[in-house]
Amino acid sequence: MSCFSSLLILATLASPASEDRHVDAVEIFACDFVKNDRNWDLNYDLWPDLWSRRRSPEWPHYVKIQIEDDSEAVAGRCMTVHVNGAGASVSSPPISVSDKFSYVLEARIKASGLKHSQTHVRVDFCDVNLNVLQSASSEVFKDTNGWVKIHFDPVNITNPNVEIATITLQVDRGEHVDLKGKVSLDDVWFARLPRMTVHSNSPFNVYTDKNDVLVTCELSGILEKDPDIHFELLDASSHSLKDNTVQLDGHLITERISKASAIINSTKNRHRGYAGKTQWKPPISDYGFYRVQVSMQTARGTLKEQTIPIAVVPPIETSSHGEFGWSLTSDHIPLSYDQLERLLPRVAIHWIKLPVWYGNSEPERGEQLVLFTERLAAKDIEVVGIIDKPPKDLELSQRIEDDATIADLxxxxxxxxxxxxLDEVLTRLSLRVRWWQLGNDHDTSFSDFHDLEQEIGNLRSQLFRFGQEVNLGIGWPWNEYSPMDLEATWDFEQRSATPALNEDEIATYLQSPKRVDVARWTLVEPLDRRYYDLETRTQDLVQQMLACKINGADGIFISQPFDDNRGIMSDTGAPGEL
Structure with missing residues (x-):
């Protein structure tokens, strides 16, 4: 089972009223365990018709699940799981869905008496054979203190093979069992929504020519054939610069409706859905950071709205060498190697750190890294190979703690x-990758070794025993002394501090004596946007970079460039405000 999204997200005390439901939603499944468009217990056995339960050692048959009276339930009844030292998993009948729409789920849940067990609600999107291809889960509950409402943000189906959805209430036992406790589910409501996708003609939304920018809005599943699509160009301060409204010329879309009798199609109340696409070239007049806000206007008001960031930067004449780089030492790299190759020269980057320790289960990654490093070398960009966490298919990774350092390994x-x-990785890459770093940027575990020069010398001999000419580096804290009287067996030190240094502290440390033949690399760590305004963050970033440059740092690396809160790019690879 693969989980592409875990979206969730409000759980607030709520009444049964549904006035807050999406105005453009089309209901495709509803269950209050009493009526709606069907009787959910035709044979009066207290089991909700068409619902099913999974049986396993985790979810044994003796756990009682049934429809029960509850005066606070929407229709006076709900489905209840009686925890009896185990867990339970009960699912709705299969519901027909399509990748042309977004989907939203609402329900009410009540949990009481749970001390060790926990419960959640989940939507599984499956192929026709009920293989789960995508999931979305609610938060986890133990005691809700009465009924609470669960609301899922709209889920876009990302796999075209998805045809069916199921809604599951799951109770999982903890390390210790709960002999008593109840979990109840009520007022399950599942609906489709129009799907809006807004994107530019660049995978990373960074341009050097303002006339190249083209924004596309694609809509699917809308109820009106020709709604107005409003485009608005905003500056970095969200002030409106230009706007334009076009009328969408939609076409009727068809859905794949399963004919299997067990699948709920809800064709009775299904409205026609339309799809269409329109584009806009925003009239950008100068270099800078912009946003394009796109909204769908109908007779019922603004029903959909999305915003994408755009950065227009001047073409840069790059030299063959520079100090600035990006550190991609985490597993999250939202852009492909091809896209990174196109982006890095545009933003004057000469160095990039990449985790390179891959396992037997991903042999294609080695070839991708070789090709990537060759193409970057042709553009005067050096790759620094990061040796950090072992691959998951290595037995060692199963034994070590999550916070194990590189020295531990x-x-x-x-x-x-x-x-x-590591032999395969190093043999394949060391002819092209000339710089290698042991541990991530904040891993300074080797700096405490008593015989560090000998330790790193031994490691160098083991790792590069075939005579590769490489430069090896380790992490080093700014506030620790690096002995000047001993010959180092490493070539650079990645300096770091927690908390991060400001520009004055960076300047002070860089002005201190430097170890002979050992390069000093510094980190530039932007302030968190959740706690600082844009002006403060921008000023701090520029001052950090200037302090590094003026005071002779040999390498200057932006930490976590792809991060919504602390990066200069977003989690999705689009430009941020910085």
């Missing part, structure tokens, strides 16, 4: 546990 473990896996 390479010095505390026997070489036989990690060297064979």
């Amino acid at each position: 390479l010095s505390a473990e026997e070489p036989s546990a990690w060297l064979p896996s």
Whole structure:
């Protein structure tokens, strides 16, 4: 089972009223365990008709699940799981869905008496054979103190093979069992929504020519054939610069409706859905950061709205060498290697740090890294290979703690546990990657070693025993002394501090004596947008970069560039305000 999204997200005390439901939603499934458009217990056995339960050692048959009276339920009845030392999983009948729409779920849940167990509601999107391809889950509950409402943000289906959805109430036992406790479900409502996708003609929304910008709005599942689509160009301060409204010329879309009798199609109340696409070239007059806000206007008001960021930067004449780089030491890299290759020269980046320790289960990654480093070398961009967390298919990764340092891995473990896996990586990449860093940017675990020069020398001999000419680096805290009287067996130190340094502190440390033949690399760490305004963040970023440049840092790396809160780009790879 693959979980592409875990979206959730409001759980607030709520009455049965549904006035807050989406005005453009089309209901496709509803269950209050009494009526709606069907009787949910035709044979009066207290089991909700068409619902099913899974049976396994985790979810045994003796856990009682039934329809029960509840004066606070929407229609006076609900489905209740009686926890009896185990868990339970009960699912709705299969519901026909389509990738042409978004989907939203609302329900009410009540949990009481749970001390160790926990419960959640989940929507699984499946293929015709009920293989789960995508999921969305609510938050986890233990005690709700009465009924609470669960509301899922709209879910876009990302796999075209999805045809069916099921709604599941799941109760999982903890390390200790709960002999008593109840979980109840009520007022399940599942609906489709129009799907809006807004994108530019660039995978990362960064341009060097303002006339190249083209914004596309694609709509599917809308109820009106020709709604107005409103485009608005905003500056970095969200002030409106230009706008334009076009009328969409939609076409009727068809849905794949399953004919299987067990699948709920809800064709009786299904409205026609329309789809269409329109584009706009925003009249951008100068370089800078912009947003394009796109909304759908109908007789019922503004029903859909999305915003995308756009950055227009001047063409840069790059030199063959520079100090500035990006550190992509985490697993989250939203852009492909092809897209990074196009983006990095536009933003004057000469260095990029990448995690390169891959396992046997992903042999294609080695070839991708080789091609990527070759193409970057042709553009005078150096790759720094990060040796950090071992691949998940390596036995070593199952034994170590999540917070294990690089010293824990390479010095505390026997070489036989990690060297064979790294050999393939190093043999394949070391002819093209000339710079290697042990650990992530804040991992300074080697700096405390008593015989550090000998330790790193031994590791260098083991890792690069075939005579590769490489530069090896380790993490080093700014507030620790690096001995000047000993010959280092490493070539650079990635300096870091927690909390991050300001510009004055960076300048002070860089002006201190430097170890002979050891380069000093610094981190530039932007302030968190949740706690600082844009002007403060911008000023701090510029001052950090200037302090590094003026005071002779050998390498200057932006930490976590793809981060919504602290990065210069967003989690999705689009430009941020910085």
